[in-house]
Amino acid sequence: MLRRWWLIPCALALxxxxxxxxxxxxxxxxxxxxxxxxxxxxxDGVPPDTQEFLAERFPWPxxxxxxxxxETTLSADxxxxxxxxxxxxxxxxxxxxxxxxVGIASNSLVISAVxxxxxxxxxxxxxxxxxxxxxxxxxxxRLEDALGAPGMVGVKLAxxxxxxxxxxxxxxxxxxxxxxxxxxxxxxxGNSPFPGIAQAPEYTDPAYLEPAIAAFPQxxxxxxxxxYDFVRDEIGExxxxxxLARRYPNVYLEPSALGSAGNDPDGEILLTAFExxxxxxxxxxxxxxxxxxQSPGFVSDYLQRTVTAMExxxxxxxxxxAVLAGNFIKVFGAEAGR
Amino acid sequence: MNxxxxxxxxxxGLAAIVSLLAGICLGxxxxxxxxxYEVNLSGTIDVAEGEPSGGRVxxxxxxxxxxxxxxxxxxxxxxDLELDGLGEFAESVLVPMENGEGLVVYxxxxxxxxxxxxxxxxxxxPAGIIExxxxxxxxxxxxxxxxxxxxxxxxxxx
Numbered sequence: 320m321l322r323r324w325w326l327i328p329c330a331l332a333l334x335x336x337x338x339x340x341x342x343x344x345x346x347x348x349x350x351x352x353x354x355x356x357x358x359x360x361x362x363d364g365v366p367p368d369t370q371e372f373l374a375e376r377f378p379w380p381x382x383x384x385x386x387x388x389x390e391t392t393l394s395a396d397x398x399x400x401x402x403x404x405x406x407x408x409x410x411x412x413x414x415x416x417x418x419x420x421v422g423i424a425s426n427s428l429v430i431s432a433v434x435x436x437x438x439x440x441x442x443x444x445x446x447x448x449x450x451x452x453x454x455x456x457x458x459x460x461r462l463e464d465a466l467g468a469p470g471m472v473g474v475k476l477a478x479x480x481x482x483x484x485x486x487x488x489x490x491x492x493x494x495x496x497x498x499x500x501x502x503x504x505x506x507x508x509g510n511s512p513f514p515g516i517a518q519a520p521e522y523t524d525p526a527y528l529e530p531a532i533a534a535f536p537q538x539x540x541x542x543x544x545x546x547y548d549f550v551r552d553e554i555g556e557x558x559x560x561x562x563l564a565r566r567y568p569n570v571y572l573e574p575s576a577l578g579s580a581g582n583d584p585d586g587e588i589l590l591t592a593f594e595x596x597x598x599x600x601x602x603x604x605x606x607x608x609x610x611x612x613q614s615p616g617f618v619s620d621y622l623q624r625t626v627t628a629m630e631x632x633x634x635x636x637x638x639x640x641a642v643l644a645g646n647f648i649k650v651f652g653a654e655a656g657r
Numbered sequence: 658m659n660x661x662x663x664x665x666x667x668x669x670g671l672a673a674i675v676s677l678l679a680g681i682c683l684g685x686x687x688x689x690x691x692x693x694y695e696v697n698l699s700g701t702i703d704v705a706e707g708e709p710s711g712g713r714v715x716x717x718x719x720x721x722x723x724x725x726x727x728x729x730x731x732x733x734x735x736x737d738l739e740l741d742g743l744g745e746f747a748e749s750v751l752v753p754m755e756n757g758e759g760l761v762v763y764x765x766x767x768x769x770x771x772x773x774x775x776x777x778x779x780x781x782x783p784a785g786i787i788e789x790x791x792x793x794x795x796x797x798x799x800x801x802x803x804x805x806x807x808x809x810x811x812x813x814x815x
Binding site for chain 2: 364366418419422423448449450451452453482483484486487489515519520521522526527529530
C-alpha cells in the first residue's frame with residue numbers, strides 16, 4: 320500500500336500563520352513526532368582524534384571550519400531549527416560522558432538546553448564510569464541529582480563508547496537507580512566507527528545485556544540502533560534485539576542512525592529492519608530516534624527515510640503513530656510526551 | 658571608490674586563490690610527529706595454582722592514562738597480542754609516546770576458545786591487569802596472575 324504523506328515544516332506553518340501543523344501527515348491525518356535521540360554539544364568537548372574523524376566527513380566547504388558548523392548545529396537553538404525544519408514536535412537531548420570517543424556533553428549542558436526550550440526538549444542524563452571502583456557512589460548520586468531536574472526523563476548509556484561490559488554486575492547500580500526513579504535507560508547497541516570504541520562483543524552485542532534486563536524488570540531498557548554493525552554496514556544484532564523485546568516486557572527498540580543516507584543510500588537496510596520488527600510482532604516496542612542533528616537537514620531526512628521504510632513494510636497509520644510518538648509516551652509518560 | 662585595471666584585478670584574484678589554497682593545504686597537510694618507543698615485554702602470565710590452564714591468552718597493552726582536563730581517561734589501548742598459552746612469553750611493542758602516559762598490561766584466558774571473554778552462557782574465564790611502574794624503559798618484566806573472572810580492564814584499573 321502506498322500512501323501520500325508529507326512532512327509539514329514549521330517554517331511553512333509560520334508562513335501560513337499557524338503554529339499547529341507539525342509532524343507527519345498520512346492519509347490526511349496528522350501524526351505527531353518525538354525524536355528521542357539528539358546530541359547537543361560543543362566542539363571543545365570532542366577529543367582531537369574524533370574532531371579529525373568528524374571533520375573528514377563534513378561536506379565541503381563545512382569541513383574547512385568544522386568547529387563553526389558543529390557549534391551552530393549542536394547548540395540548543397540550532398537543534399530547535401532542525402526540529403522545526405523536520406516537523407518534529409519534541410526532541411530528546413542526550414548527555415554523554417565518553418572522553419575516549421565522542422567526548423562530553425554534560426548533564427548541565429542538557430539541563431540548560433531543556434530549560435531554555437521546555438516545550439521542545441526533554442533530556443536523558445548520563446554519568447562517568449572511568450574510575451568506577453572509587454567513584455561509583457558519587458557518580459550514581461550525581462546521576463540521581465541530574466534526573467531530578469525538570470524535563471530529565473531517562474538515562475543514556477553507551478557501553479562501547481564508555482568502555483564497560485554490558486553484563487558486568489559492578490555497574491548494575493545504574494539500572495537500580497533508573498528503575499527506582501522510573502527513568503528508562505537508553506543503551507547504544509552495536510559497534511561504531513568512531514576512534515576509541517570498544518568493539519568486542521561484550522561492549523556491543525545486546526545479548527550481553529540479558530542478565531541486567533532479567534535482574535531489573537522494573538527498569539525499561541531501550542536498545543539503541545537495533546544492534547547495527549556500523550563498521551561493516553550490516554544489520555548486525557537486530558534479531559537479538561527483537562528476541563529480547565519478545566521475551567522481556569521491559570525491552571524497547573530504537574532504530575536511529577542505521578538508515579542514514581551514508582549507511583543506507585537506497586533505504587534497504589531500514590526497510591529490512593522494519594520488516595523484521597513487524598514479523599517479530601514488536602512494533603509496539605519501537606521508539607523513533609534519528610541520532611541527529613549531525614549536519615543540517617539530517618533530522619528531517621532521517622524522519623522521511625523512516626516513514627518511507629515503515630510504509631514500505633506496510634505499517635498502518637496506527638502503527639506509524641505508535642513508532643513516531645505513541646510508544647515513547649507509553650514508556651516515558653504522557654507528561655513527557657506533552 | 659577604489660578601482661583597479663582588469664589585469665591587476667585578475668592578478669590580485671589569482672594571488673588570493675593561491676594564498677587560500679596554500680593556507681588550506683598547510684592546515685590540512687601538516688602531520689603531527691609520533692614518537693614510537695620500543696618496549697620488550699617478557700615474563701609470565703599464569704592462573705592461580707589448581708585452576709584450569711588450557712587455552713590461548715589475549716593480551717592488551719594500554720596507556721595508563723590519556724587525554725587532558727575533562728577529557729582525561731584511563732586505559733588507552735595501544736595494541737593487542739595473542740599468546741599460544743599461559744607461561745613465559747616475550748613480545749615487543751611500539752608505544753606512541755604522545756598518546757598517553759604509563760603502561761598497563763591486561764590479559765585474559767580463552768578457556769573455551771570462542772574468542773570472547775565470558776560469552777553469554779559460557780563458563781567464567783579469568784582476567785588480570787598489571788601496571789608496569791618502570792615504564793618508560795625498553796626492557797620491562799611482566800608477572801601477571803589471572804584471578805578475576807569475566808572482568809574487563811575497566812573494572813580492574815585504576
